[in-house]
Amino acid sequence: MKKIVLVSGATSGIGRACALKFGKAGYRVIANGRNAERLSALSGQLDAEGIEHIVMLADVRDREALHKAILDLPEEWKNIDVLINNAGLALGLEPEYEGDFADWDTMIDTNIKGLLSMTRFIVPGMVERGEGMVINIGSVAGDAAYAGGNVYCATKAAVKTITDGLRIDLAATPVRVTNIKPGLVETNFSNVRFHGDTERADNVYKGIDPLTGDDIADVALYAAQAPAHVQIAEVLVLATNQGNGSVIVRK
Ligand code: NDP
Ligand code: 8X3
Numbered sequence: 001m002k003k004i005v006l007v008s009g010a011t012s013g014i015g016r017a018c019a020l021k022f023g024k025a026g027y028r029v030i031a032n033g034r035n036a037e038r039l040s041a042l043s044g045q046l047d048a049e050g051i052e053h054i055v056m057l058a059d060v061r062d063r064e065a066l067h068k069a070i071l072d073l074p075e076e077w078k079n080i081d082v083l084i085n086n087a088g089l090a091l092g093l094e095p096e097y098e099g100d101f102a103d104w105d106t107m108i109d110t111n112i113k114g115l116l117s118m119t120r121f122i123v124p125g126m127v128e129r130g131e132g133m134v135i136n137i138g139s140v141a142g143d144a145a146y147a148g149g150n151v152y153c154a155t156k157a158a159v160k161t162i163t164d165g166l167r168i169d170l171a172a173t174p175v176r177v178t179n180i181k182p183g184l185v186e187t188n189f190s191n192v193r194f195h196g197d198t199e200r201a202d203n204v205y206k207g208i209d210p211l212t213g214d215d216i217a218d219v220a221l222y223a224a225q226a227p228a229h230v231q232i233a234e235v236l237v238l239a240t241n242q243g244n245g246s247v248i249v250r251k
Pocket of ligand 1: 137
């Protein structure tokens with residue numbers, strides 16, 4: 001029986017790469033997204049690759065709708081083997097004392113509360129079945145704050161603590177828990193952060209060879225395919241010319 005992976009925020013970047021990578025590796029894919037058009041485009045790409053999948057339209061911030069979407073999964077898609085909590089975003093790069101309340105709320109509701117809701121809804125089934133894995137997409141931003149990173153960095157620090165907490169709480173079970181902490185990955189991330197200012201977004205990746213979504217999907221798949229007794233607890237993945245969240249050496 002093929003394993004099932006649920007990827008949140010699968011319509012772009014790292015999530016999309018995970019959906020494709022796991023699908024090509026033989027997983028059945030539940031692709032979550034909050035935008036029907038983007039989900040349908042992704043579904044076309046998965047079809048073109050011959051990947052068995054279904055889409056799950058839900059905004060991870062809407063706990064009730066998310067729960068309903070999970071409960072409404074077809075019976076043969078309910079036993080999720082791998083949950084990839086990827087949906088997330090940064091908004092703004094202002095000093096904390098000038099930050100935007102709405103941006104803060106969106107980051108906290110998505111990166112922390114959305115991840116928690118998904119975990120709370122899916123993990124009990126894994127515990128009951130005695131198998132499963134949760135891969136959270138944290139960030140180098142969670143290791144230390146950087147200029148203007150304030151609330152985004154705090155959400156990713158929360159992801160680290162929440163992931164560690166889950167791993168501890170599941171230690172008596174076969175369910176494994178991984179935190180992948182990417183550095184600079186070229187996706188739609190900076191476009192979203194700068195509210196569609198593409199020039200500013202492009203500058204983030206200038207003069208450095210950034211990571212790709214595919215690089216991060218490789219790490220996620222490695223962790224998922226490790227033998228059952230091996231728990232890849234945490235992985236920090238940086239671009240080669242990046243020292244940490246603040247040190248980026250550009251040519
Ligand atoms: P993208 O913007 O390319 O992708 C983010 C994905 O998350 C999109 O599919 C987006 O959907 C989805 N999403 C956002 N909010 C919600 C929501 N409320 N409900 C459901 N889906 C949602 O960025 P990345 O691929 O780079 O980001 C993925 C994850 O990786 C994030 O958690 C991010 O913090 C993390 N990360 C990214 C790094 C980078 O440098 N790019 C580095 C470290 C971590 P939609 O298009 O509809 O908004
Ligand atoms: C995304 C990486 O360094 O832009 O989490 O915050 S960074």
